[in-house]
Amino acid sequence: MAIAKKAVVWGLFAAGGTLSSFIFPALIALFLLVALGFTPDGLQYEHIYAFAASWLGKAALFIVLFLSLWHAAHRLRVVFHDFGVRKDGLIATAVYLVATAGTVMTAFYLYSIN
Amino acid sequence: MSSQPYVRPFSKTTWYMRKGRYKVYMLREVTCLLVGFYAFLTIAGLAALAKGPNAWISFLVSQQNTAMIAFHAIALLYFLFFQTFAWFKLAPKAMPIQVGGKNLSGQYVVIGHYIAWAVLSAFIFWLAGVI
Numbered sequence: 001m002a003i004a005k006k007a008v009v010w011g012l013f014a015a016g017g018t019l020s021s022f023i024f025p026a027l028i029a030l031f032l033l034v035a036l037g038f039t040p041d042g043l044q045y046e047h048i049y050a051f052a053a054s055w056l057g058k059a060a061l062f063i064v065l066f067l068s069l070w071h072a073a074h075r076l077r078v079v080f081h082d083f084g085v086r087k088d089g090l091i092a093t094a095v096y097l098v099a100t101a102g103t104v105m106t107a108f109y110l111y112s113i114n
Numbered sequence: 115m116s117s118q119p120y121v122r123p124f125s126k127t128t129w130y131m132r133k134g135r136y137k138v139y140m141l142r143e144v145t146c147l148l149v150g151f152y153a154f155l156t157i158a159g160l161a162a163l164a165k166g167p168n169a170w171i172s173f174l175v176s177q178q179n180t181a182m183i184a185f186h187a188i189a190l191l192y193f194l195f196f197q198t199f200a201w202f203k204l205a206p207k208a209m210p211i212q213v214g215g216k217n218l219s220g221q222y223v224v225i226g227h228y229i230a231w232a233v234l235s236a237f238i239f240w241l242a243g244v245i
Binding site: 014020021029034048065069082098106 | 125161167174186187194197198202230243
């Protein structure tokens with residue numbers, strides 16, 4: 001049972017790490033463009049709304065955000081241990097709770113966009 | 115005679131400062147903070163998008179300042195080197211690919227990742243109307 005659980009946690013971590021490695025550089029570059037005042041056409045309200053309202057857009061946003069949040073949560077749990085914090089039960093509960101909260105928020109906002 | 119085993123003293127909080135590759139490991143691990151930050155920033159964007167056109171424009175304007183420009187620029191470089199490139203480098207070790215009973219050279223797996231990354235990034239930029 002313990003091994004099966006670990007496999008799921010690690011599988012989500014690896015999937016999130018792979019997805020974020022592939023997608024986040026472009027995502028950060030888009031945020032940089034917005035910050036510089038060059039909001040690209042696809043990020044104008046109607047276009048980005050239409051994307052988030054489509055089933056494909058919803059699925060892409062949900063999968064990327066859900067897996068990235070789990071990846072970050074799991075790695076942060078290990079980082080706490082590496083920095084000498086020895087309260088794994090508490091840390092694990094906290095980081096996975098925040099990841100779950102983020103996932104629920106993502107689902108809720110995507111549900112409201114239609 | 116002491117029955118106590120010898121315990122090598124080491125610091126629980128600064129152990130990674132002893133060796134270069136431990137430091138690199140830590141620099142790589144803390145990218146999770148950036149992943150978390152950008153995930154929640156995107157969720158904040160979705161919240162604004164769900165609220166309406168005015169909230170979306172306010173969200174975009176709230177991002178337009180020098181501090182965010184500097185943060186994104188540094189975050190992009192840091193993320194590329196310690197997450198994306200580091201992840202691709204480890205990919206052949208994490209998932210060796212067999213072709214005809216032989217392991218495919220790790221080099222091809224890494225190159226495959228870079229090509230897929232370039233195509234996917236171009237697709238995202240095309241979708242966003244950048245190119």
